[in-house]
């Protein structure tokens with residue numbers, strides 16, 4: 010194994026020589042900046058980091074990172090990443106994808122990468138629109154959304170990336186926002202630390218084709234009253250003055266004011282290992298609920314490559330390291 | 346007439362077909378007969394032919410499963426045109442096979458299956474055993490079912506259904522007696538196969554022996570036959586199907602590169618057996634990946650190639666159609682990998698279990714843009730080993746995806762493989778640029794700086810310090826690989842990728858010709874039509890016809906000397922199991938107008954006889 014030269018990396022080490030070309034104000038910039046800030050802190054040698062993307066505005070991401078990377082084809086990034094992980098289980102692989110890329114054309118691959126628990130960090134930049142192809146509705150666009158391809162409003166039921174990930178048994182499911190940079194950094198760190206598939210939905214602003222999508226929750230000043238930050242083992246409290254919480258009323262979550270009828274003891278306590286709670290949280294959507302931010306679910310299960318390489322090792326212990334001579338003769342043979 | 350059962354008629358070769366319902370175990374029976382003959386030392390060639398449905402309605406014409414084997418004391422190249430002996434387990438099997446049977450050939454029928462119901466299912470108006478329609482054949486009526494039941498009478502723990510399942514071994518035993526084969530290999534196969542079920546093993550062994558003794562004790566069979574061992578080059582042999590040989594070739598190439606083999610694939614007939622053959626080889630560091638679809642399989646292979654593994658995928662036509670977008674990405678990324686297309690009858694899902702050569706134009710041209718890809722095609726089951734190894738070697742040499750065009754016929758049929766000594770197989774040289782200490786420095790790494798000789802770009806793998814780089818499917822500038830829409834860059838990169846593939850001709854032997862180097866007629870083939878055509882041409886040459894045969898194993902790039910060879914003949918005949926795809930390419934490539942397509946759209950291999958007849962026609966028409 011080649012040993013690393015220096016682990017004293019800085020943000021600069023991760024900036025490639027390519028000019029970043031997203032629209033001014035695009036949310037992708039801040040995600041890129043957070044990534045370049047977080048990676049040097051992780052203690053991972055730069056040469057072990059790979060970014061793989063599909064096609065879309067967000068998928069230009071790898072070009073801007075001074076790491077290994079592939080800008081692949083629409084929707085297929087998880088497949089390349091899975092093959093790469095199987096070939097080279099040592100790598101730290103990030104998949105960057107958009108809502109159309111991941112959930113429309115690539116929906117099948119997304120769920121299968123997650124169910125296999127391939128050691129990938131999948132970042133889904135959700136702007137609820139097709140950016141690169143100039144503004145058609147996407148699989149996460151709200152019903153009724155008017156776009157160039159849905160002039161009378163979209164008649165399709167949107168997909169929820171988090172519940173999709175949960176159904177596909179992703180072992181790490183989280184959410185963050187492009188504009189909430191500090192929290193985004195924390196989520197990226199947590200995703201990086203997880204072994205297995207980390208799935209992170211990042212609310213991302215397409216200022217050109219879907220500028221108001223996150224109105225109500227993206228303003229730094231009012232945000233604390235409209236989103237909820239999850240912490241494992243902590244009650245679901247939110248609000249600028251920590252005066253609101255979420256409790257369960259039967260099977261339904263309910264937002265309550267604290268101080269009067271309800272106190273902290275009535276609230277749901279976050280448990281990252283609970284699949285049931287995860288579904289409840291993932292269904293809490295703006296504006297009816299404060300959408301949860303942070304780690305919704307995290308469990309440790311064997312990863313695809315652990316299992317794969319485990320089988321290789323076991324086979325070699327049992328049968329010995331492969332020997333071509335023996336393989337060729339493992340049949341009825343005859344000699345002339 | 347007295348019955349000299351210890352007297353053998355010597356045959357040089359013989360073609361036998363076992364046919365029955367798809368539940369009758371005919372593939373197994375055929376394979377067992379093949380193995381016994383191969384171990385005895387005959388040259389062999391087999392042709393399994395089974396329905397696409399797992400369980401077509403029992404007893405119907407659609408449900409007939411056949412296995413044909415040709416055994417010989419000579420070097421043979423095909424499973425043979427017409428069976429000399431047919432074992433028919435039911436009326437449908439008889440009906441389907443009879444038109445192929447040699448005049449005067451031997452038929453063994455299971456009379457127990459010739460019930461009114463079965464005759465009806467096979468669309469027989471009258472019982473062919475009684476209406477004289479089998480006159481001219483040597484018919485042996487054997488009540489296989491009742492004989493098997495009788496033989497297994499003592500095994501009280503087994504149900505009648507379980508006993509009936511042994512009747513194929515009874516038939517096999519009988520065939521072994523007629524053709525003087527030994528029971529041992531099948532006996533040990535049975536013991537191994539049913540190790541967990543001793544009663545079943547015992548039943549099958551008894552049925553096998555009783556079939557053999559039945560031949561010996563009854564006076565039904567007047568004739569027994571003997572085929573002497575073939576004088577093959579000395580060495581150790583085993584029987585391989587094309588798919589098995591492909592898998593062995595891939596593992597060998599990976600070992601010869603010192604690389605893990607990554608095989609990403611989605612099941613599809615007739616390619617799945619490659620996956621089945623590779624999956625148990627984890628101790629060779631074979632990492633099989635059953636993808637969610639062919640697109641994913643292709644993507645995974647690209648990722649694995651980027652990661653430095655020997656990356657391979659296998660599929661059939663419909664799956665290849667799905668892969669084409671990702672194949673183009675692989676071409677742009679210039680990563681080495683092998684893509685196997687085991688062709689079957691098309692278009693669309695077509696005929697899953699039947700063979701065809703219909704995907705040539707698809708692999709050559711079926712992608713968007715200028716998308717050159719090397720294409721290799723094996724000529725026989727055993728040749729799949731060499732082609733697989735070659736494809737891997739060329740892929741790494743030029744840093745490019747390479748296609749292997751195999752065929753359902755080659756994939757499933759088998760022949761003896763002269764087992765090589767692995768130490769004699771050349772290593773495959775793999776170069777990865779070394780890491781650089783100025784990992785964080787300014788000296789850029791150029792992912793598209795090419796080797797002067799091969800035009801290959803460097804295979805820099807993630808994990809290597811200092812070589813960090815980004816590649817993608819967008820048009821790029823030469824050398825740096827940076828995204829570029831500059832028209833000159835676009836044009837230059839198209840030329841470079843095409844030239845890189847063309848230069849592979851330097852790494853491949855020139856085309857050889859079998860027969861006169863110039864003259865009247867050249868027959869030009871590719872893929873699995875080799876055997877039938879070579880045999881027909883040999884026959885024609887012995888009759889004095891001015892005909893030569895050239896067989897292409899690499900279809901892109903063409904061998905350097907192909908053009909000059911083609912110009913040496915007055916006429917060129919191109920037999921193909923399609924409507925004339927290679928002929929079309931040759932006309933376009935070499936601008937020749939003396940190319941005669943010889944299409945075959947039956948989704949069955951050529952027969953020697955029909956090719957020979959075609960040659961006769963060509964010469965008599967002069």
Ligand SMILES: Cc1ncc(C[n+]2csc(CCOP(=O)(O)OP(=O)(O)O)c2C)c(N)n1
Pocket residue numbers: 064065066067068083106107108109110111134136138139140141142147215
């Ligand atoms: C096979 C294929 N189909 C369609 C396209 C066109 N296309 C490119 S990006 C895109 C959608 C991108 O939307 P999203 O994934 O949400 O990413 P964004 O641009 O919003 O970041 C489409 C339809 C393509 N490149 N390839």
Ligand code: SF4
Pocket residue numbers: 030031032034035036037066067136140141214215216217218
């Ligand atoms: S179109 Fe939207 S998503 Fe794309 S770069 Fe511009 S702002 Fe960003």
